[in-house]
Amino acid sequence: MRTRITFVICLCLLLAGRASAQWVVSDPGNLAQGIINASKNIIHTSKTATNMVNNFQETVKIYEQGKKYYDALKSVNNLVKDARKVQQTILMVGDITDIYVTSFQKMLRDDNFTVEELGAIAFGYTKLLEESNDVLTELKNVVNITTLSMTDKERMDVVERCHSKMKRYRNLVSYYTNKN
Numbered sequence: 001m002r003t004r005i006t007f008v009i010c011l012c013l014l015l016a017g018r019a020s021a022q023w024v025v026s027d028p029g030n031l032a033q034g035i036i037n038a039s040k041n042i043i044h045t046s047k048t049a050t051n052m053v054n055n056f057q058e059t060v061k062i063y064e065q066g067k068k069y070y071d072a073l074k075s076v077n078n079l080v081k082d083a084r085k086v087q088q089t090i091l092m093v094g095d096i097t098d099i100y101v102t103s104f105q106k107m108l109r110d111d112n113f114t115v116e117e118l119g120a121i122a123f124g125y126t127k128l129l130e131e132s133n134d135v136l137t138e139l140k141n142v143v144n145i146t147t148l149s150m151t152d153k154e155r156m157d158v159v160e161r162c163h164s165k166m167k168r169y170r171n172l173v174s175y176y177t178n179k180n
Contacts, residue, residue: 059104066097089163096128096129096170100125139162
């Protein structure tokens with residue numbers, strides 16, 4: 001816990017400068033895609049509970065690597081309203097993966113779930129993560145400055161649509177998790 005607090009404080013100090021809106025240098029879709037791939041791997045290779053736990057640990061590693069990026073992005077503020085929607089949309093992928101990782105860990109420890117049920121649950125999470133990644137890809141293409149064929153209004157409409165879709169997926173993941 002101390003290292004987390006120290007890490008967050010260091011991040012805040014490093015990022016406490018001038019904030020400007022620009023598309024991220026690292027591709028946020030990579031985190032989601034990595035988790036999707038790890039989840040698919042869990043579904044296909046997990047024949048026993050032990051294998052499922054071991055495979056899920058890979059997903060946790062990918063998640064923890066990407067979480068640093070999302071935590072840093074959360075600290076950025078003073079963005080314009082429309083850029084804030086882009087930021088929130090990206091952060092929702094972090095929320096979705098956070099819900100998945102923490103909840104699935106609890107499910108793995110619960111003796112009431114069979115290996116088949118855990119595989120089906122992982123499959124459901126994977127589908128929702130894939131959809132979220134598709135929304136991120138669409139958002140990245142719209143926010144990219146080289147896409148000059150769109151007017152600002154069209155661009156902001158797409159941002160709004162992506163934000164709404166991502167919010168829906170986050171709510172679905174929350175519902176899906178609470179139901180299980």
